[in-house]
Amino acid sequence: MTRIAIAGASGRMGRTLIEAIAQSDDLRLTVALDHVSSPAIGQDATAFLGRNSGVIITSSLDALAQADCLIDFTRPEGTLEHLSACQTHRVNIVIGTTGFDDAGKAAINEASQSIGVVFAPNMSIGVNATFKLLDIAARILNAGYDVEVFEAHHKHKVDAPSGTAIKMGEVVANAWGKNLDDVAIWSREGHTGPRETGKIGFSVVRGGDIVGDHTVYFCGAGERIEITHRSSNRAGYAEGSLRAARYLANKKTGLYDMPTVLGL
Structure with a gap:
C-alpha cells in the first residue's frame, strides 16, 4: 500500500x-x-x-x-x-x-x-487527452485559422488564465514552432484594431461554482473547429x-x- x-x-x-x-x-x-x-x-x-x-x-x-x-x-x-x-x-x-x-x-x-x-497544469486524464488532440489539430490547421482559448472557473480561483488554458496555448504555439509569449494576446479592451494573424487570444470567466471549462477555437473562413473539455466535478x-x-x-x-x- x-x-x-x-x-x-x-x-x-x-x-x-x-x-x-x-x-x-x-x-x-x-x-x-x-x-x-x-x-x-x-x-x-x-x-x-x-x-x-x-x-x-x-x-x-x-x-x-x-x-x-x-x-x-x-x-x-x-x-x-x-x-x-x-x-x-x-x-x-x-x-x-x-x-x-x-x-x-x-x-x-x-x-x-x-x-x-x-x-502538471492539469491532472485530469481527459484534459491531457485534449492536449494531444490540440497538438494534432494545430499541426493541420497551421495557416488560415485564428486561435482563441476560452476558460471559465469558479469565483474562488485566484490565478488567470488558468494553468490549463496557458498549457493549451503552449501546445498550439509549439505545434506552430513558436513561443507562446511571442504570440499570446492576454487581454483586449478599447480600440484594438483588426485581429493580427498568427496570434493566440485568451478570455476568462470567473463566477459561481464552475469546476472548469476550456475551449480552443480554430476560426477559419466559413468554418470553426472547437475542441472543448468540461469538468462537471x-x-x-x-x-x-x-x-x-x-x-x-x-x-x-x-x-x-x-x-x-x-x-x-
Missing part, C-alpha cells in the same frame, strides 16, 4: 482526493494537512464521509514522515513550503497547484533532483492525481508530467 498525504485536506479538492483514496485498493491515507488557522484542524480526515479513518487533520509538516507521496492542490506559496518538507522527509510529491512564477518552477525543478515529482482531477502517485511509487527522483504518466 502506498501511503498518501493530502494537502488542503478540508478543501474541495482535498476532500475529493480523500474520498477517492478511500475507494482505492492500493493507496492508504496516512497524513491530512491543512493551514494552521483551518477550523478542521484536529478533526478526522474522513468525518465528512460519515466515518472515521484515524487520520487527524494537522498543520505539522513533520507528519509527512508517515507518507510516501504528497498530493498538493493548494496555492504556490503553500506548495513550495510543502515541497521543502517533502525534500526533508524524502517524500515524493504530485503538484496540481497552478500560478507559479519562474522562481517557483525553478524550485520544483531543483527538488526533483532529490525526490520524485509529477508537476473534481473526480477526474482526483483520478489523474492518484495515477500520478502510483507512477511515482517506484521513483526516487525526477520531474515528470502527465503525458509521461499516461504514456502519451
Whole structure:
C-alpha cells in the first residue's frame, strides 16, 4: 500500500482526493494537512464521509514522515513550503497547484533532483487527452485559422488564465514552432484594431461554482473547429492525481508530467 498525504485536506479538492483514496485498493491515507488557522484542524480526515479513518487533520509538516507521496492542490506559496518538507522527509510529491512564477518552477525543478515529482497544469486524464488532440489539430490547421482559448472557473480561483488554458496555448504555439509569449494576446479592451494573424487570444470567466471549462477555437473562413473539455466535478482531477502517485511509487527522483504518466 502506498501511503498518501493530502494537502488542503478540508478543501474541495482535498476532500475529493480523500474520498477517492478511500475507494482505492492500493493507496492508504496516512497524513491530512491543512493551514494552521483551518477550523478542521484536529478533526478526522474522513468525518465528512460519515466515518472515521484515524487520520487527524494537522498543520505539522513533520507528519509527512508517515507518507510516501504528497498530493498538493493548494496555492504556490503553500506548495513550495510543502515541497521543502517533502525534500526533508524524502517524500515524493504530485503538484496540481497552478500560478507559479519562474522562481517557483525553478524550485520544483531543483527538488526533483532529490525526490520524485509529477508537476502538471492539469491532472485530469481527459484534459491531457485534449492536449494531444490540440497538438494534432494545430499541426493541420497551421495557416488560415485564428486561435482563441476560452476558460471559465469558479469565483474562488485566484490565478488567470488558468494553468490549463496557458498549457493549451503552449501546445498550439509549439505545434506552430513558436513561443507562446511571442504570440499570446492576454487581454483586449478599447480600440484594438483588426485581429493580427498568427496570434493566440485568451478570455476568462470567473463566477459561481464552475469546476472548469476550456475551449480552443480554430476560426477559419466559413468554418470553426472547437475542441472543448468540461469538468462537471473534481473526480477526474482526483483520478489523474492518484495515477500520478502510483507512477511515482517506484521513483526516487525526477520531474515528470502527465503525458509521461499516461504514456502519451
